[in-house]
Amino acid sequence: MVELIPLFMFLVVCLFLMIGYPVAYTLAGTGLLFGCVGIVTGHFDPNLLKAFPDRVFGTMTNTTLIAVPLFVLMGVMLEKSRLAEELLENMAQLMGRLPGGLGISVVLVGMLLAASTGIVGATVVTMGLMSLPTMLKRGYSPSLATGTICATGTLGQIIPPSIALVLLGDILSSAYQQAQLSMGIFNPKPVSVGDLFVGAIVPGLLLVGLYIVYVLFVAKWRPEQAPAVPRDKDVSIAPILFSLLPPILLIVLVLGSIVSGAATPTEAAGVGALGATLLALSKRQLTRSRLAEVGQSTTEVTAMVFAILIGASLFSLVFRGFGGEELITEFFHGLPGGVVSATLIVMLVIFLLGFILDFIEITFVVVPIVGPVLLAMGLDPVWLGIMIAINLQTSFLTPPFGFALFYLRGVAPAEVATTAIYRGVAPFIVIQLLLLAALALWPSLVTWLPAQLQG
Known part of the structure; x- marks a missing residue:
């Protein structure tokens, strides 16, 4: 019965999250509750909890995670300063x-807004407010x-x-090093x-x-659902292209500096945050009130991320103390078909959890538990990370x-039926499932380019 305690811990977390309790407090509270009960009953070593302060300190001093608030600042600045709205127009x-x-x-x-913001809710809401009324007004079908x-x-x-x-990379790096140590590799390589x-x-x-091919397909075979929009006669192409360049160059500069090795993700995030601020300033959108809004939104998202990370650290510590990792390893190795x-x-569990948890919670709760086991079975960490990201996107x-x-x-306006939204996303779900397949x-679709750049 004791060996099933890690399973009970996971079920308790899911239950309280579905009830509506905050994620960070649920993770930390569940871990602390089970840890205390285990100490009282003699099934948990209290010395393991002494490692928790070191884990928290390691989280707060992790240079990779410093990129999170900087990327959030970059995205929120582009959103609040109406640069994304101008870009769409x-x-x-x-x-x-x-x-x-x-x-x-x-x-x-x-795509540009999603890359810079990185928060699904913020991007969908922003695009919904900016794009949906225009698309409906221009005759696009609601679905x-x-x-x-x-x-x-x-x-x-x-x-x-x-x-x-960024978050997946940090968690998978720890999981990959742990997997290599379990295989007897004492100089583990990070991800x-x-x-x-x-x-x-x-x-x-x-x-x-x-996505673009699908939209063109609909426009070709059902032109009434995606009609052409007449261009204003007095619109010049050159000013439009000139206005498109700054935000696109910012994204290219941030990503290019990382890919080329000229900057770490944290350094590139700092460049992106500064660049977004300068763009807002050049457009005369950087008012005192707007700067306060950007700072508040960035602080809220950053605090949420780190609070969940600290809670997940306590939960995973207790989970491993009860032998949860060994339980999962035995279960996976006993499956017919092995690593497949x-x-x-x-992937199925992560997909289902995506209905009730955001990507941050799944990254901090599920990936540290299953990641070391899957990576020890021979999976490529970069491939696994991309598969998880697209899987959650589909969920x-x-x-x-x-x-x-x-x-x-x-x-969305009241006249847009919920069934229309469901019908609208169905083809895109099929597209994402085809990409996963x-x-x-x-796998070389994921691993080829990193191997070429490393070589």
């Missing part, structure tokens, strides 16, 4: 007269408009530089966030390309519980 003017051009503009701008916005809003999971990949960024480039571009079956089960889109659907429903069949 200019892109729509440039491509709107093409069949499906407005939808393509939403995908491209949403295509809402589906495009929801799918584009979840791109922040995979398009670098992404907060999700860098830059490796995940590079590995995500090809799948991310493939996903954006497939184990990976499928983990956030899937009716009836997908987070992105709830976010868009909250800002392609990455499973051809």
